Ligand SMILES: O=P(O)(O)OC[C@H]1O[C@H](OP(=O)(O)OP(=O)(O)O)[C@H](O)[C@@H]1O
């Protein structure tokens with residue numbers, strides 16, 4: 343699995359804002375939106391493009407377009423905060439949704455929503471979830487996609503734990519990963535350290551303990 347870490351200074355300043363405890367939910371959401379623009383911009387280097395004839399006011403020439411715009415799939419809830427920024431960069435794309443909530447005791451994902459095309463043969467997919475911790479949630483999501491015939495999955499996240507990256511690598515699924523950081527690891531409650539806390543709660547409210 344190819345892994346790209348977006349270490350651009352402007353990405354790292356947004357990530358720093360997201361990490362800080364004192365950052366309120368409005369600034370957290372704005373920082374996630376801006377960081378997503380940068381992560382998806384870098385991920386888009388992986389998309390196939392094609393040339394086609396166009397005319398400028400001066401002369402005929404060749405234009406460039408995406409050969410096959412990806413289906414965008416945010417993983418609810420936390421991935422919702424990445425959806426607008428990704429769709430703004432990829433206005434030709436359509437969107438599917440997967441809803442997952444991690445059990446606080448077992449850390450296993452519980453699926454509560456799935457809205458995806460039946461057949462994803464030949465369709466690249468861009469999965470959005472800010473957090474890759476144990477990897478259970480993204481693995482569940484990507485298996486749903488692979489079961490529908492998808493063979494080209496790019497995951498965009500903000501923070502990844504080495505444990506989750508290894509789990510995705512070992513899955514054998516056709517994945518590529520773009521993230522703004524690979525952190526130190528997981529704590530005993532399977533939260534990323536140093537991390538940023540619970541990305542869903544920090545955007546939308548809640549009371550998780552780390
Ligand atoms: O890699 P994992 O160990 O599976 O953890 C990562 C998952 O945890 C978070 O979602 P959460 O379950 O907290 O749901 P939420 O987005 O509704 O807060 C996050 O957005 C990922 O989906």
Ligand SMILES: O=c1cc[nH]c(=O)[nH]1
Nearest residue numbers: 475533534539540541
């Ligand atoms: O650190 C973590 C781990 C899982 N989910 C989160 O939102 N944060």
Ligand SMILES: [Mg+2]
Nearest residue numbers: 540541542543
């Ligand atoms: Mg959460």
